[in-house]
Amino acid sequence: MRTVVVAAALALAVLVSGVPSVAHAQTTTQRIAGARLEALAKPALARVHLSGDAEMQRAFQVPDQLVPSGSLSLLVGSAIVSPAYVNVPIEIDVNGQFIRQIFVGYRVQRYVRTAVAAHDLVPGSVLAPGDVTMARVPWTGQHTNSAGVLVGRKILAAVRAGAPIAIESTQINQIVKPGATVVMIVRDGGVAVVADVVARTGGGLGDDVSVYNPQTNKTLSGTVIGPDRVELNLSGDQP
Numbered sequence: 001m002r003t004v005v006v007a008a009a010l011a012l013a014v015l016v017s018g019v020p021s022v023a024h025a026q027t028t029t030q031r032i033a034g035a036r037l038e039a040l041a042k043p044a045l046a047r048v049h050l051s052g053d054a055e056m057q058r059a060f061q062v063p064d065q066l067v068p069s070g071s072l073s074l075l076v077g078s079a080i081v082s083p084a085y086v087n088v089p090i091e092i093d094v095n096g097q098f099i100r101q102i103f104v105g106y107r108v109q110r111y112v113r114t115a116v117a118a119h120d121l122v123p124g125s126v127l128a129p130g131d132v133t134m135a136r137v138p139w140t141g142q143h144t145n146s147a148g149v150l151v152g153r154k155i156l157a158a159v160r161a162g163a164p165i166a167i168e169s170t171q172i173n174q175i176v177k178p179g180a181t182v183v184m185i186v187r188d189g190g191v192a193v194v195a196d197v198v199a200r201t202g203g204g205l206g207d208d209v210s211v212y213n214p215q216t217n218k219t220l221s222g223t224v225i226g227p228d229r230v231e232l233n234l235s236g237d238q239p
Contacts, residue, residue, distance in 0.1 A: 028069040032092065034062035037074070041088035041104035044079045048086055050108060053136070056086055059105040070095040084108055111136050114144035117159040126154050126173045132165065142166050152205040172204035175227040184211055184222055188234040197230070 038058075045056060073096075077089040087103045118133045125131065132147040145167055153170040176182055176199050184197045200210040203224045211230055212219050222230035 029066050030069045030072065032065040032067060032072070032074070034064050037062050037065070037090055037102060038104050040074060040076050040090060044076055044088045045086065045104075045106065048079050048081055053111040055109055055111075056106040057109050059085065059107040062102065062104055065092060065100070065102065067092055067099050068094050082108075110139040112139045112144050113137075114142075114164050115147045115150050116164050117161050119161045121155055121159040121165075123157055124154060127151050127165075127170070135162065137162075137164055140164075172207065174202045174204055176203050176207075176209055176224050176230060178202045180228060182211065182228040182230050184213070184220070185225075185229070185231045186234065187231065199230070 048056070050056070071094065073091075073093040075091040075093065077091070080087045080089065085108060086106045088105075089101055089103055091101050092099045113134055113136050115132050116135045116137060118131055121127075121131060127150050129147070129151055132150050134147055142164065143166070145165065149167065150165055150170060152173055153167075154173040155165065155170050157169055159165055159169070178199055178201055180199050181196055182199050184195050186193045186195070195213060195215070197211040197213045197220070200212055200219065203209040205224055205226070207224050208221055209224055209230060210219060210221050220232060222232040225231045
């Protein structure tokens with residue numbers, strides 16, 4: 001009986017020694033740092049030339065890649081350029097076999113010069129020359145404005161210093177209102193005639209408005225030059 005037990009034990013030992021351990025059965029891996037992949041993409045990015053005032057900004061951080069152990073090859077492709085993004089493809093091969101392709105992505109940030117608030121502005125402010133200045137800002141798709149276009153207009157919402165002022169966020173500051181009695185100056189050469197007229201339409205500084213002269217029963221048009229003041233220059237000369 002003892003001989004049988006010993007033989008069984010020896011047979012079990014042989015079987016156990018022939019089974020690989022769980023640790024050795026698993027495939028070993030290697031890690032590729034995301035920073036390494038980003039560094040490999042930089043030469044391809046350096047060959048990209050963007051038009052206009054623009055620069056590339058990293059769109060996301062490339063995560064570390066876990067791949068099987070073996071002879072590693074990293075094949076960097078040419079940059080893929082679109083108006084909004086630049087992507088550099090990197091192929092990962094192990095022992096000559098394709099594992100995956102990852103992309104190192106950069107966002108294209110464009111810049112424009114446009115009118116911005118020279119200081120904090122509160123709603124209802126009528127913009128004066130000192131309230132608006134020109135600056136280089138990131139382009140967000142909005143139309144650009146010159147400072148002169150905005151002067152004399154009223155802002156509808158608060159604007160922080162340095163923030164662009166969209167024309168849509170302003171309205172005409174009507175310093176001539178329909179139905180109001182205004183002073184009209186008619187210039188012809190060196191002669192200027194002043195008359196009280198009634199505004200048919202309203203407008204802001206520099207706008208053309210229609211006015212009615214009750215003394216002559218005539219309707220004329222003139223340019224707003226100040227609060228309740230309209231000018232008609234018949235000679236075309238500057239006053």
